[in-house]
Amino acid sequence: MVSIVTIPACGDNFIYLYRYDKKNALAIDPCNSSAVLNSLNEHNLNLTTILITHHHWDHTGGVSELKKKTGCEVIGADKRRIPSIDRVVDDKHVLAIGNIEIQVIATPGHTNTSVCYYIPASNDKQKILWTGDTMFVGGCGRIMECNAQTMFDSLLRLASLPDDTLVYCGHDYTVENYEFALTIEPDNKATQKRMQEIKQTLRAGGYTVPSIILQEKTTNIFLRSDTNEIKTALNMPNAGAVDVFAELRRRKDVF
Numbered sequence: 001m002v003s004i005v006t007i008p009a010c011g012d013n014f015i016y017l018y019r020y021d022k023k024n025a026l027a028i029d030p031c032n033s034s035a036v037l038n039s040l041n042e043h044n045l046n047l048t049t050i051l052i053t054h055h056h057w058d059h060t061g062g063v064s065e066l067k068k069k070t071g072c073e074v075i076g077a078d079k080r081r082i083p084s085i086d087r088v089v090d091d092k093h094v095l096a097i098g099n100i101e102i103q104v105i106a107t108p109g110h111t112n113t114s115v116c117y118y119i120p121a122s123n124d125k126q127k128i129l130w131t132g133d134t135m136f137v138g139g140c141g142r143i144m145e146c147n148a149q150t151m152f153d154s155l156l157r158l159a160s161l162p163d164d165t166l167v168y169c170g171h172d173y174t175v176e177n178y179e180f181a182l183t184i185e186p187d188n189k190a191t192q193k194r195m196q197e198i199k200q201t202l203r204a205g206g207y208t209v210p211s212i213i214l215q216e217k218t219t220n221i222f223l224r225s226d227t228n229e230i231k232t233a234l235n236m237p238n239a240g241a242v243d244v245f246a247e248l249r250r251r252k253d254v255f
């Protein structure tokens, strides 16, 4: 039984369905209602809950229609900007859905009300993290409503989760992220190898999600802002990690 269904939608977004018992599922960041309804139908699932990581339209576009069609509950952290929201959550809030426990992790940076959702133990004993536009595979979201320090702290908080946590992010920017990393460190063997693996996965028709936290800690360039390798590559030998992170993010913004 597949517990997570990945639904590519709205260009480069990923919507996820998480089946938490035999018949019922929750959806994460549904930008589009029909893609979700089709997938629910295909897998014979009811939608009980929608979890929203942040208010942007490409994460919430399908919410109102799905709520109308299914009567599901809409959960998120921004009462004012998430459409049709029913329940407002904040950092360290623990949601009980079926017999699954989901922890809310506040990760301001991309927006000031961004959150991630973490399942420490799913039914099949996996650790699962939905990161929205905070952490991507090999990258991170744009800093839009906070400063670099805040975004970096949020990323470090996610990076402190167990190494084997599965990472499901909000967009497929994976190839572009590793292409960017290779402009900074063209000779980084781990990044080159990772790029080969990603391309192979895509050629085989797979998705670049999930990653795992360990993979991100070792090959996500933004999480390596405190390393001498990156400081040297940027010619910032004496800079602090946040300044290095801000410089990487500034370069990525115009990449």
Ligand SMILES: [Zn+2]
Pocket (backbone or CB within 6 Å): 054, 056, 110, 133
């Ligand atoms: Zn966004």
